[in-house]
Amino acid sequence: MARYHIETYGCTSNRGESREIERRLRDAGHYRVDGPEAADVAILNTCTVVEKTEDNMRRRAAELADETADLFVTGCMALAQGEEFAGLDAEVLHWDEVPEAVTNGECPTTTPDATPILDGVVGILPIARGCMSDCSYCITKHATGKIDSPPIEENLEKARALVEAGAREIRVTGQDTGVYGWDTGERSLHTLLERICAIEGDFRVRVGMANPKGVHGIREELAEVFASEEKLYDFLHAPVQSGSNDVLGDMRRQHQVREFREIVETFDAALEYWTLSTDFIVGFPTETDRDHERSMDLIRETQPEKLNVTRFSKRPGTDAAEMKGLGGQLKKDRSSAMTDLKMEIVGDAYEAMVGEVRENALVVEEGTGDSVKCRDSAYRQLIVRNASEYGLEPGAFVDLEVTSHNTVYAFATPV
16 A cells, blocks of 8 residues: 655646546555655646746656655646656656556555445445455555455345445445455356346446456356346456566466466457556566567557556565666666557547447546546547536436547547
């Protein structure tokens, strides 16, 4: 779990984005501290209105880079003039990518009693606590322990309660959803998802992070449920973390690259249109240039439409913290190269959607200004501007025509 410090400058839109960053960080078990000197991670949400403001942003970024182990810079100046921060040991990201980067490849941390939460029309359903992994870089395991899976009926009762309370999207979460049921001797994620989708009501279901090892053993059963259940978003988040088996071994990940490939191949065969989401940690202490190239090759091969890139950062109390780390500039260079490849692949995926109609997209939440954020059947984000003209509010289902894109999301209008 990371201690974070966040600073926000500029308009109401920036403040709203920072609130969303914090909400996601809290959901993942991280917590805010007073001042960068007490933080593991600093987040600077920048403004670029006038030259004086830009000078202030450069100065503040330099100060934060000196005061904290990791600095993430986002906001208007970061996106419009990212080169202004090139000389700093900082990572420039779109605000939506910050929460995943802060997690450093670790599992999310659910609440101790795995209580479901309704946030607008989104129901958060933690189905279990803990995991079956022993990753050398992850501190979350110290807080959560091994997997503890409540019975399917107990999770179904919570899911029904969320639907009855108004949830239109149920997000199935956990440290590792793929190993749900392992502690009871039964691999049962696919069974749970099928039962949740059978609940009466008009809603969608998104499966949260599932490590490749857990998914691999049930990949055919899981892909069959995805293909047959319309309520289930065709979206799989399986963090591979590296394209090198040597590095995966040093990370103590339980899977190999071959297993990740087989998962992707199985879902490709079962689903015509789906989203692969995965994570990579760059700059792990034992990662060589060749290991990094293997990761780049795996990305080119599997073409993930959502990719979280994280520079390795030591977490106190973990075995990886005792390893001799790589240089900050080397990690930065590898991260930049992978991020460039990511933007190319994700941009191509969204560009291919332009001109197409996505049926029954769900309006999930309000966006900035007079806009709403929607999700299509593969959980890809579609933004509808001037939403009030169409009477669109969170919870509505709508057919949308994709008109353009902004690399990591698309713009659309109701049909």
